[in-house]
Amino acid sequence: MSKRYTLERNRLTEALREREDRYNSLIDSIDEGYCVIEMRIEPGRPLDYRFLEVNRAFEQQSTLVDAQGKWMRELRPDHEEHWFEIYRDVALTGQPIRFEHCGRALNGRCFSLYAFRIGAPDQRQVAVLFSDITERKRVEQALAESEQRLRLFIEYAPAALAMFDRDMRCLSASRRWAKDYGQGNRDLVGLPAYEVHEVPERWKEVYRRGLAGEVLGAEEDRYERPDGSVRWMRWEIHPWYDFSGDIGGIIIFIEDITERKQIEEELQTLNEELGRRVEERTRELQETQSQYIHAEKLSAVGRLSASIAHEFNNPLQGVMAILKGLKKNLRLEEEDKELLDVALSETDRMKNLIRNLQEFNRPSSGKKMPMDIHASINTLLLLCKIDFKRRRIVTVLNYAGQLPRIMAIPDQIKQVFLNLLNNAADAIQTDGVITVRTWQEDNRVAVAIQDTGTGIAPEQIGLIFQPFYTTKPEIHGTGLGLSVCHGIIQGHRGEIRVESEPGKGSTFTVLLPVDGGSMEADSIEGTSPERSGS
Structure with a gap:
């Protein structure tokens, strides 16, 4: 009996030892720190606990060296008091506890702990399983910070920005997104996109393609x-x-570019308008160049005509002398005398034409002198006689009975009247009437030239005195005539008026001061006045 008992005890002892070895081997093989502590809870003495068991990872995790069998206050006199209180409550109540803790006492490290009572309650023993989760906490904190930054970035993005899951539930959305879709400050997180606003079918298809992996835009x-x-x-x-x-x-990223699009369209319109203006200005410059060239041609023709008139004058004088000699020395029949008188009259008319042409093309002296308006107009009508006859234009003269002479620069005033007469003829073309009227208004002499031509449109009245503006075809006009006339009349302190009705004709009225518009005229003496021929 004694031998059998001994054998059984040895067998049980061996089995217990094997079980303890397996237990110790298991405890030592885990990565978590493990220890069994015994609480000392005595009135009048501070709480403390002693390490009964520790595994191999305990020292690495806790940095406590040779802790087994030693009291905690011995190892760490400044150990935080709440640790003693936590383990005391577990030992007394038997309620296990699981928690995570980070602290300066742990050198800034974080641990996950699980404490539970073992053995009989009066033994007051607590097993603690713990692991260093510092790295996990760091990653979690970095992830939380990253999520926070992402949330803030999305929330305050200046464009409409939103993130959805596969079921199109909103995970995050910018304030601009909520504003653009009329949601105000409503929290959209968790709401399906199709409930927040009406989604057109084409956008649903775009969403489906995006969820299938496509990048669209x-x-x-x-x-x-x-x-x-x-x-x-x-x-x-x-x-x-x-x-x-x-x-x-x-x-989903959406940017409202309506304002930018409107600006682009406005810029496009401005560019087109600028292009149109450049093209128009280029055309105007080309027309101006053509008008300058035409004006130079006219000037050259004027100089040439004056030269021709000079060359014609000498032979004409010879012809006139011969005709006068024949009339004086020959005895002619009555019919021949009449023919000779006609020839002398025509040569005399030619002489007057040549003299007028020379005077008209002679450079202006720039000096004012007494001038007979009627005589000047008659001279100009003589120049225009052939042209008017060819066009079948009749001239009607309605001169004032008594018209004082004016102080003016004769060739300039003649240029004004000749231009107005030519313009009247151009407006008539053929078969019409030009009426010239004169009268006196206070201290001014008035000359009105009226035609029965085509007239001037109301919108053109204010433009006709501008340089290079003309209603005539380019080959007939430079647009300088009326501008020059206006400048000459203003230079004489005078006035030029225009009345016109399309289809009925125009009337240009020139008013010139008798005294020339300045004191300079009164001081001019000894000048040769033009002969009156009214």
């Missing part, structure tokens, strides 16, 4: 809102992926 997209207003959008859709590499949903 448009630089300019016209979008008509339910209220009928039109907006222009720039948008992009990108799928986002979870940790497993699967598509988790889509990110």
Whole structure:
């Protein structure tokens, strides 16, 4: 009996030892720190605990060396008091506790702990399983900060930006997104996109393609809102992926570029207007150049005509002398005398034409002298006689009975009247009447030249005195005549008026001061006045 008992005891002892070895081997093999502590809870003495067991990872995790069998206050006199209180409560109540803790006493490290009572309650023993989760906490904190930055970036993005999961539930959205879709300050997180606003079918198709992995976008997209207003959008859709590499949903970016589009359209309109103005100005400059060239041609013709008139004058004088000699020395029949008188009259008319042409083309002296308006007009009508006859234009003279001479620069005033007579003839073309009237208004002499021509349109009246503006074809006019006339009359302190009605004709009235418009005229003496021929 004694031998059998001994054998059984040895067997049980061996089995217990094997079990303890397996237990110790298991405890030592785990990565978590493990220890069994015994609480000392005595009135009048501070709480403390002693390490009964520790595994191999304990020292690495806790940095406590040779802790087994020693009291904690011995190892760490400044150990935080709450640790003693936590383990005391577990030992007394038997309620296990699981928590995470980070602290300066742990050198800034973080631990996950699980404490539970073992053995009989009166033994007051607590097992503690703990692991260093500092790195995990750092990653979690970095992830939380990253998520916070992402949330803030999305929330305060100046464009409409939103993130959705595969079911198109909103994960995050910018304030601009909520504003653009009329949601105000409403929290959109968790709401399906199709409940937040009406989604057109074409956009649903775009969402489906994005959830299938496509990256889509448009630089300019016209979008008509339910209220009928039109907006222009720039948008992009990108799928986002979870940790497993699967598509988790889509990110939608929308920028309202309506204002930019409007500015671009305005710039386009301005560019087109600028191009039109440049083209118009270029055409005007080309026309001005042509008018300058035409004016130079006219000037050359004027100089040439004066030279020709000079060359014609000498032989004409000879012809006139011969005709006068024949009339004086020959005895002619009555019919021949009449023919000779006609020839002398015509040569005398030619002489007057040549003299008028020379005077008209002679450079202006720039000096004012007494001038007979009627005589000057008669001289100009003589120059125009052939042209008027060819056009079948009749001239009617309605001169004032008594018209004082004026102080003026004769060749300039003649230039004004000749230009007005030629303009009247051009307005008539053929078969018409030019009426010249004169009268006196206070201290001014008035000359009105009226035609029965085509007239001038009301919108052109204010433009006809501008340089290079003309209503005539380019080959007939330079647009300088009336501008020069206006300048000459202003230089004489006079006035030029125009009345016109399309289809009925025009009347140009020139008013000139008798005294020349300045004291200079009164001081001129000894000048040769033109002969009156009214």
